[in-house]
Amino acid sequence: MRVGILGAGAAACGAAAQLSIMGHDPILWSPSGRSIAALAAGEPLRATGAIETSFHPRIAASAAEAVLGTDAVMLAMPGYAHKLAFDAIAPHLKQGQPVIISSHASFGALYLARLLAARKVSVPIIAWGTTLTTGRKASPTEVAVNSLRSKIDLATVPESASPEALALCTTLFGERFVPREGLLAIALSNLNPQNHLAIALFNLTRMERGETWGQAENVTPAVGRVMEALDAERLAIAEAFGVAVRTIREHYAFSYQLPVASIAEMNAELHGRGKGGFGPTTLESRYVLEDAPYGLLPTVLLGRLVGRPATLHEAGLTLLSSAYGRDFTGENDLLPALGFDAMTREELAARARDGF
Numbered sequence: 166m167r168v169g170i171l172g173a174g175a176a177a178c179g180a181a182a183q184l185s186i187m188g189h190d191p192i193l194w195s196p197s198g199r200s201i202a203a204l205a206a207g208e209p210l211r212a213t214g215a216i217e218t219s220f221h222p223r224i225a226a227s228a229a230e231a232v233l234g235t236d237a238v239m240l241a242m243p244g245y246a247h248k249l250a251f252d253a254i255a256p257h258l259k260q261g262q263p264v265i266i267s268s269h270a271s272f273g274a275l276y277l278a279r280l281l282a283a284r285k286v287s288v289p290i291i292a293w294g295t296t297l298t299t300g301r302k303a304s305p306t307e308v309a310v311n312s313l314r315s316k317i318d319l320a321t322v323p324e325s326a327s328p329e330a331l332a333l334c335t336t337l338f339g340e341r342f343v344p345r346e347g348l349l350a351i352a353l354s355n356l357n358p359q360n361h362l363a364i365a366l367f368n369l370t371r372m373e374r375g376e377t378w379g380q381a382e383n384v385t386p387a388v389g390r391v392m393e394a395l396d397a398e399r400l401a402i403a404e405a406f407g408v409a410v411r412t413i414r415e416h417y418a419f420s421y422q423l424p425v426a427s428i429a430e431m432n433a434e435l436h437g438r439g440k441g442g443f444g445p446t447t448l449e450s451r452y453v454l455e456d457a458p459y460g461l462l463p464t465v466l467l468g469r470l471v472g473r474p475a476t477l478h479e480a481g482l483t484l485l486s487s488a489y490g491r492d493f494t495g496e497n498d499l500l501p502a503l504g505f506d507a508m509t510r511e512e513l514a515a516r517a518r519d520g521f
Contacts (some may be wrong), residue, residue, distance in 0.1 A: 166189050166236040166237065166244050166336065166337065167190040167192065167235045167240070167367035168184055168189055168190065168191070168192065168235060168236065168237050168238070168239055169192045169194065169225060169230075169231035169232050169235040169237075169238045170191055170193050170194065170231070170238075170239045170241055170248070170392060171193060171194055171228065171231060171238065171239065171240045171242055171253075171254065172193070172194075172195065172239065172241040172242035172246075172250075172372075173193050173194070173195040173201045174200070174243070174302060174310075175240070175298070175300050175308050175310075176243070176296040176297070176298060176303045176462075177193060177239075177242070178193070178210060178302065178308035179212065179214070179216065179296070179297060179298030179300055179308055179310050180239060180241055180296075180297050180298065180312075180338075180400065181193060181210065181324035181337075181488065182210070182216045182308065182310070183216060183222070183297060183298070183313065183338055184337060184338070185217065185218055185220040185339065186218055187272065187338065188492075189337060190223065190376075191221060191222045191223070191224050191467075192222065192224070192230075192231055192235065193222050193223070193224055193225065193231075194224075194225040194226075194228060194230070194231035194441060196228075196246070196249065196253075198226075198288070200302075201305075203305045203306050204221075204222060204224055204247055204306060204310065205224040207221070207347070208306045208348050209302065209306065210222055210306055210307075210308070210355055211228050211307045212307075212308050212310055213215035213307065213308075213309055214300060214309050214310040214311055215298065215300075215304070215312050216310045217310060217315040222331035223437070225402055226285065228250070228254050228257070229253075229254075229256075230255045231254070231451045232254050232257040232258060233264070234516065235262070236262075237262070237263045237264070237265060238254060238258070238262065238264045238265070239261070239264075239265040239266075239267060239335070240266045240267065240273075241263065241267045241296070242459070242486065243451050243454075243455040244270035244271060244273075244456075244459030244460070244499075245370050245454065245455055245458070245459065245496070245498075246438050247266075247270060247271070247273045247276075247459075247499060247512070248273070248276065248498045248499050249275065249279045251276055251280060251282070253285070255277065255280035255281060256284075256441075257289075257371070258281060258286060258288055258376060259286070260286050260287060260288070261287070261288060261289070261458045262288050263288060263289045263290075263291060263330065264277065264289070264290050264291065264292065264330075264331055265287055265291045265293065266290065266292050266293060266339045267293045267296050267297060267358070268292075268294060268295045268296050268355055269292035269293060269294070269348075269351050269352065269355065270288045270455075270459040270460060270463075270499070271409040271459045271460075271462075271497055271499040271500055272348070272463070272499065272500070272503060272505065272517075273304070273499050274290045274292045274322045274348055274520075275348070275503055275517070275520065275521070276301055276499050276502055276503055276514050277290055277320065278290055278322050278337040278418060278516075278521050279503070279520075279521040280290050282520065283284040284387075284517070287323075287520075288320050288521070289320060289322075289326035289329055289330055289333075290322040290404065291320075291321050291326075291330040291333070291334065291353045292319065292320050292322070292350070293317050293318065293329065293358065294317065294318050294319070294320070294350075294351045294355050295317055295352030295354070295355060295356070295357070295416075295420070296314070296342050296516065297311045297313065297314060297317065297338060298311075298313055299311045299313065299420070299442070300309045300312070300442075301455070304464070304498060311440060311441065311442050312420060312421055314419065315341055315419055315420075315422065316341055316342075316343055316412070316419040316420075317334075317341055317342050318342075318343050318344075318345045318350070318351060318353070318354045318410075319331065319334060319343070319344060320344065320346070320347050320350060320351045321348075322346050322348055322517070322518075322519075322520045323403065323518065323519050323520050324347055324348075324518050324519070326456050330335055330344075330455060333342055339429070341350035343494075345485050346408055346409065346437050347374055347407075347408065347412075347517055347518060348517035348518075349406050349408050349513075349514065349517050350408040350409065350410055350519075352401070352405040352463065352467070353399055353402060353406070353408065353410050353464070354410045354411065354459060355395070356371075356399075356413055357456055357460060358456040358457070358459075358460025358461045358478075359392065359395040359396060359398075359399060359413075359460075359461070359464070359478065359481065359502045360392055360395075361394060361414070361451075361452035361453070362395065362452075362456065362457075362478070362481040362485070363388050363391045363392045363408040363434075363458075364380060364383075364384065364388065364392075364444060364452065365382070365444075365445065365450065365452040365453050366455065366481060366484060366485065367383075367387075367388050367446075368383055368444055370443045370445065370486060371444065371446050372444065372447060372450060373399075373448050375446045375447060376446065377443060377446060378443065378444050379436060379441050379442070379443060379444070380442045380443055380444040381432040381433070381435040381436040381440075381441025381442060382432070382433070382436040382441055383444065384428065384429055384432035384433075385429060386427075386429040388429070389427055389429030389430075389432065390429075391430035391477070392413060392428050393413060393427070393428055394477055395477050395478060395481075396412060396413040396474045397462060398464075398468065398473070398476065399475070399478075400406065401468075401470060401473045402464065402467050402473045402475065404473075405471035405472070406448040406467075406471060407519050413428060414426070414428065415501045416433070417431045418431075418434075420445060421435055421440065423435060427445045436511065448489065450474065453485055453489065453493075457481075457482055457485050457486070457493040458493045458494070458495075458496040458497040459478075459499070460495055461478050461481060461482045461493075462482060462493065462494055462497055462500070463497075464478050465482065466500070466505065467477045470510050470513070471510065472485050474505075480511075482494065485506070
């Protein structure tokens with residue numbers, strides 16, 4: 166199958182590598198084109214680590230080219246680029262052409278559904294709770310893949326498209342997908358924002374000074390306790406909405422093939438295996454710039470909607486805004502475009518089920 170991938174970072178290149186291994190035809194698109202210039206010039210893309218391959222992906226010169234003639238479209242960009250990407254592809258999507266969001270953030274699936282409804286076009290929008298791979302770009306032509314996740318939650322808008330979505334994702338990426346009970350479950354299944362909050366906040370000076378530091382080895386018992394307390398807030402909100410989501414311990418076990426223990430112990434085991442990875446070396450990190458406005462803020466708002474305050478999430482959002490000298494609550498461009506503040510719990514549930 167031919168798959169247009171919006172993005173050229175680690176998640177996009179990791180997905181492209183897996184598609185290539187599975188016998189499919191990935192096409193990469195970057196809005197600026199800078200990060201894929203070497204690939205466009207004919208150099209191969211090399212994946213190392215959990216995925217080992219070297220191949221020549223197709224390169225799209227525009228969002229329209231990444232969409233037209235493809236069997237599916239996949240968005241693998243930071244949350245702050247999702248609205249830009251949705252606006253770019255919405256005019257070109259055809260009836261029934263699947264769109265995968267890896268990973269889903271800030272109810273972007275509903276924003277895309279509304280854009281398409283204005284054109285009287287309906288497509289299965291597939292929201293993943295996390296990315297296919299973890300890792301980072303080692304160079305413009307190499308992606309270092311730390312792990313290939315064994316379980317990925319998915320849901321669709323509309324919900325009736327779930328069986329079709331499961332079959333498609335399995336064909337593209339293998340048997341690793343778990344259908345969840347709707348978009349609200351996916352919205353509360355992405356653990357990156359809460360985990361990155363604790364990791365970034367307690368290592369902020371390391372990031373600011375550009376130090377090289379091991380991520381898993383610095384999830385000490387104190388940091389691990391904060392991560393588990395943040396997780397308890399998320400689980401309470403999910404319970405209030407009546408949806409089942411994995412715990413942080415289950416997430417670590419499935420993502421990294423670890424025995425279940427405390428989060429500090431699981432990170433120590435990950436570090437001991439030499440797979441603990443490295444933390445951000447700059448304040449200009451998605452751990453904050455993406456996850457604060459597009460991950461922490463939606464959780465805070467969902468907590469308010471069901472009377473389960475996400476106190477730690479909100480405190481972390483406030484502290485990061487203070488440290489960066491900017492208001493991260495005002496940087497989310499998806500929720501205002503949806504009119505999220507005016508939605509009732511019942512309206513949100515209906516939109517998450519049926520779209521627009």
